[in-house]
Amino acid sequence: MTALGFLYPGHSAEDDYPRIEQLLGSDIRVDLVHTEIGEDAHRVEALLETGSAGRLATRVQELRHAGAEAVVWAGGSFVHGWDGAQEQVRTLAVAAGMPASSTSFAFVHAVRELGVRRVAIGATYPEDVAQLFAQFLRSDGVDIVSVTSSGARTAAEVGAWGEPELFALARNSDHPEAEALLLPDTALHTAAHIPALEKELGKPVLTANQVTVWEALRLADRRVNAPELGTLFTREPIVQA
Structure with a gap:
């Protein structure tokens, strides 16, 4: 049995994690601990406080x-910038x-795993926060061909989205030059829809909760073939980071 640990802010799309555990279909246990979210706002100051060392340390x-x-x-963690996010992970x-990482670095490592460089971003966040995520990826040399912002102000708002809103976000955010579409925000329910999204767009789709679990598996040196979780969970490793 491999036990994976996750610190999840608040309560929005946490039910993605037991669903992913079921879809992995192997001896993987997903343990989720909720952290205090503080102010539920997609603002830089609020997001910095939500991921502060003190809040994480109290539950880890x-x-x-x-x-x-x-x-x-x-x-x-991308709101801390590249260096700040690395320090956050080291402190954690x-x-x-135990080995630690964050969803932001999970996206970086997943993009490397797929061997793609040009990506489109479909962010639930306001424009300024969406651009910070794009800037974070650019720090690792990822070519961002487009950034789409939905302008959602809170995680609670995003957590209430259903399949129609998710697919609309994906369609509106895709770009013909993008080799993959990235959908950040762990408040967004995506675990049940990744193969359908990839079929519709004709390319890999990386979502926040999906890459977060994949990153924990990577840290634990486990590989699981799970087509129900998309291309990321079916590829042979391209790089080891």
């Missing part, structure tokens, strides 16, 4: 006691006593 020991082998912060790893 629960994952350690549960036997987690790796922990991933399922929040927007020390506090947890």
Whole structure:
């Protein structure tokens, strides 16, 4: 049994995680611990506070006691910038006593895994926050061909979206030059729809909760073939990061 630990801010799309656990169809256990979200707002200041070291440290020991082998912060560490996000992960790893990462770095590593360089972004966030995510990816050399912002102000708003809103976001955000579409925001329900999204767009789709679980598996040195979770979970490794 491989136990994966996740720190998830608030309550929006946390039910993606037990669904993903079922879809993995192997000896993988997904342990989710909720952190205090503070102010539910897609504003830089609020997102910085949500991912502060103090908020994460107060709950990470629960994952350690549960036997987690790796922990991933399922929040927007990209707002800290590349160096700040790396420091956040280092601090989390020390506090947890295990390998650690974040959803933002999960996207970076997943893009490398797919071997693509040109991507489109479909962000639920306001424009300024969406551009910070794009800037974060550019720090690793990813070519962002387009950024679409839906302007949602809170995680609660995004968590209430259903399949129509998700597919509209994907269609509106895709770009003919993009080799993959990225849908950030762990408040967005996507786990049940990734193959359908990829079929409609004709390219890989990376979503926040999907890449977050994949990143934890990567940290735990596990590979699981799960076509129900999209192209990312069916490819042989291209790089080891």
